[in-house]
Amino acid sequence: MPHIIIEYSAALSDTHDMAALCARVFETxxxxxxxxxxxxIKVRALPCPFSLIGTEPQSFAHVTVHLLAGRDEATRTRVTQAILATLDDSLADVGSLSVDIKDTNPATYAKRTL
Incomplete structure (x- = not known):
């Protein structure tokens, strides 16, 4: 944990290096x-081929951070603000940038690695 998922307007793949963005978000x-x-830490990016937002330009990136439950609000805020700053730096021309944290229940989270 965490799993950091970047959903973004698919057209951003034509104008931005999404692999580099994943690396920057990981470093952040x-x-x-x-x-x-x-x-x-696991970061992945998923293009959204269809979207509509209420702002111009019609482009977005939204990050969902899945964390094991139990972190205090100040810690969670530190994570979201740091990632938002990285998005803003990397995607300054994108219409909407957002970050949210979702709690994962440690009792039901299962994991296997090599």
Whole structure:
């Protein structure tokens, strides 16, 4: 944990390096100090081929951070603000940028790694 999922307007793949964005978001998450084991951080980006938002330009990136429950509000805010700053720096011309944290229940979260 965490799982960091970047959903974005598919057309951004034509104008922005989404692999580089994943790397920057990974580095940002690590730099917060909230996740002491970098091997636990997972970042992925998913293009959304169809979307409609209420702002211009018609482009967006939204990050959902899935965390094991139990972190206080100040910690959660530190993570969302750091990731939003990275998005803003990397995607300055994108119409809407947002970040949210969703709690994952540690009792029901299952994981397998090699």
């Amino acid at each position: 998450a690590e730099a917060t100090g909230v996740f002491p084991d970098p091997s636990a």
